[in-house]
Amino acid sequence: MKKIYISKDADVRLTDYLTAQGYALEYIHSEGVVDEAIANHPDVFLCKMGIEENAPIFFAEKSDLGRDYPAEAAFNAACTGKFFIHNLSCTNQRLLQAAKNMDMELIDVRQGYTKCSVVIVDEHSIITYDEGIVRACSKYPDLNVLKVSPGFVKLDGYDTGFIGGTSGRVGDEIIFHGDLFVHPDFQRIVSFIEKRGLTCRWFSDFKLTDIGSIL
Numbered sequence: 313m314k315k316i317y318i319s320k321d322a323d324v325r326l327t328d329y330l331t332a333q334g335y336a337l338e339y340i341h342s343e344g345v346v347d348e349a350i351a352n353h354p355d356v357f358l359c360k361m362g363i364e365e366n367a368p369i370f371f372a373e374k375s376d377l378g379r380d381y382p383a384e385a386a387f388n389a390a391c392t393g394k395f396f397i398h399n400l401s402c403t404n405q406r407l408l409q410a411a412k413n414m415d416m417e418l419i420d421v422r423q424g425y426t427k428c429s430v431v432i433v434d435e436h437s438i439i440t441y442d443e444g445i446v447r448a449c450s451k452y453p454d455l456n457v458l459k460v461s462p463g464f465v466k467l468d469g470y471d472t473g474f475i476g477g478t479s480g481r482v483g484d485e486i487i488f489h490g491d492l493f494v495h496p497d498f499q500r501i502v503s504f505i506e507k508r509g510l511t512c513r514w515f516s517d518f519k520l521t522d523i524g525s526i527l
Contacts, residue, residue: 314365316482317354319523325515326489326526330482340524346377346384349469353524355388355427355477359407360527361414362393363432363481368410369527376404385424390476391416393435395455397445399424419455421448427525428474431501433486434508439501441475458504460497466490466521473522480526487513490520 313336318327320339327337340354350356356377361368372387382402389398389407396416400408402424411418422444423429431439436454440446441462449457460475467473478489486505492498492514505512514520 316480317358317369317527319352319354321352322489322523322526323515323518323521325517326487329487329513329515330526333482335482344379345374346379347469349467350384350524353428353477353522354527355525356384357387358527359387359389359391359427361391361396361410361416363434364393365483367391367393368414370407370410372404376406382424385426388425388427390426390430390432390438392432392438392455395419395435395449395452397421397430397438397449398426417452419448419452421445425474426476428477428522430476431479431486432476432481433505433510434481437504437508439475439504458500460495460501464495464520466519475520475522477522477524478520481510482526484509485511485513487526488515488520489523489526490514490518491516492520495520 316335320341342351358371386404396411397419400420429442437456439458446459463472465473502512
């Protein structure tokens, strides 16, 4: 059975939908490893090296992470399959070597919480609010970047969460954890996704919430 890694804090409406699609869910939960607000976030503890369902996944060991930035962001790279996007100065060396071995194009950005900040649409397309990521990725002609407004995402303990952390690609759907419709760039986001032959799904009954991605 296909597996998805997801926060134990994910809303039941999302988890019920995923299990109805035939996915086995593995819930992420931790205490005392990283900051409490992201303690159950999959994209802190593992990195999926592409959009394919069978893409390799690298898991952090407890000693790979720390309670403060940038140590807690060592595995928070955004990987499309072709591109490996992260603040390379804080990338875990085991993960970085794996990206090189897989011949990924390495893109260095200032944002260490890169996967949190990026919706991975397909191998050549991402969505982000982060200006630095937009500037770095726009240098690559075969990488399409949609820049959206920051904010409008809930993350307990912080003023705002990140849109990448609400999202995940599941089959041919880009799924958002919460109500994407209230985001000011809703129509642009949906159009960007649908132009790439994918569908977009969201849940209108609760606020768009960062749960550390759907992996």
